[in-house]
Amino acid sequence: MQENESLREFVKRFGQAVLQVEAYSMDAVLQIFKRNICPGTPFFESLAKKPPTKMDDLFRRTSKYSMLEDDMRAATQQILVFGQAIQKWCGKKCQTFGPAKALWWPEPLRADPSKRDHSKKCVYHKKHGHTTETCRSLHYLVEKLIRVGHLKQYLRSDARSSDASRNHNSGTPRFQLPPKPL
Template identity: 25%
Template sequence: MRVEDVKKLVNDQLRDLKTDENFEDALRKEMDQANFTPFTPKQFSTPSFTHFKGDSCPESHIKHFKSDMILHKADDALMCKVFAMTLRGAAQDWFHTLPSGSINSFKELAYVFVKEYTSYRTIKKNPDHLFNLRKKSNESLRDYIKRFKAEKANIVGCDDRIASFAFKKGLPAEHDLYCELIIAPNQTLAEVFATAERYALWDDDRIATKKSTKQEDQPTKRAGQKSNGFGNRNKDKRRSHPKEDATAGENYTKFSIPIHQILSQVKDKPWVRRPPPLKGDPDKRDIRKYCAFHETHGHTTNNCFAWKTHLEELVREGHCTEFIAKQAIQRIEDCDTTKEPP
């Protein structure tokens, strides 16, 4: 064979080989187009599961797994294969001990799984458990509400009427909220919690006021002890004369009617002077107590120190004498007699 014939034969084979490569590329492109889909992702995307290690409730794990695989429940084989991916540690070792071909459905797999770890099943609480809850003496109302709600959340299918009754029974009988719930017994559980939240706001304010008062008193006491060296001496002096402190509040004039009634009768008189406004944050005062002399909340009129002091001044000036008790009048006259010169 001549050299020219050999070269021609080689060129023909190279041309055929190139044609085959072009055919393979075209075929591959057609296959890709056949597999094309407008949806993403193209493959199954494994959700993020909570892994089971063999030391928790198996029924809870089955429920969480079904919730995550809710879109794939129809594919029983996929459910079984993906479930094995959620096992770790001892649970994974147990799965590999199952005989080959022994599981025909996910229902069977769930049955043998729960049976294997049945000792770790969580015992459900009964609604009667709520009656064991009691508000502690040093516990705020808000903390008691949170603790009660957390316990109720662990009871599946708890009746609202039982929960309402148990919440009320957990309160002390002298608590204001207990009285409120006794007066309105037909409230729903949502209404009971709404009422409790309103009382909790007042309770939080009371606790905050009590703490702020303690913080204000402590620096004042320390400053007073530092400014003079007789802080402890004055303290001992007050301890040694308790009767003087007790009788200090008895020096007020005795009246025949409560002093808040006296104020209601003489408040429009020109010789009654208005008191200066109360100090402190108005939002932290006790709204259940009202003082007619200051015309604001925080304390009662009968316990108002400013009104008691001003009323003594009015008596000395000759006013409000018609309200003085007979014994008090006799005592005042005796005191005036002893002060007269011989």
């Protein structure tokens, strides 16, 4: 494999090279193929544990692992893009306070641990005392990310439904005022 070449690209190039050879042995093709795959990868280990017996089997397994590789690359790209967005968003704060990760670490809970409700656990804080659904810190963080625009893909795109949720009961007050004495 060439540097920065995906498994899918390598297999395509390898398949074209094999088609140009008139007579070949399956064992020789597999050995050449394995020598060109990066050792230590899940695909290499799979080939070492159970060598394919036919070209169809080799290409089927290659397709499976190339999809895995594509998914891993896409996830890595999303993490990199999100990290760059955080760096861009926090700007000088990151230079003042350190890496962006430090800005997103939840603040420790202030309540005495022995007095917390152990039947409830917050996954965000990884502590007992309240649930993730009622966590105010997480709520504020999500609101901030929505305002900045990092969570656009999770918001409804239907304008009517978002307007309706924003203006829910907009004509009525949230609480009723007591009647004024005459």
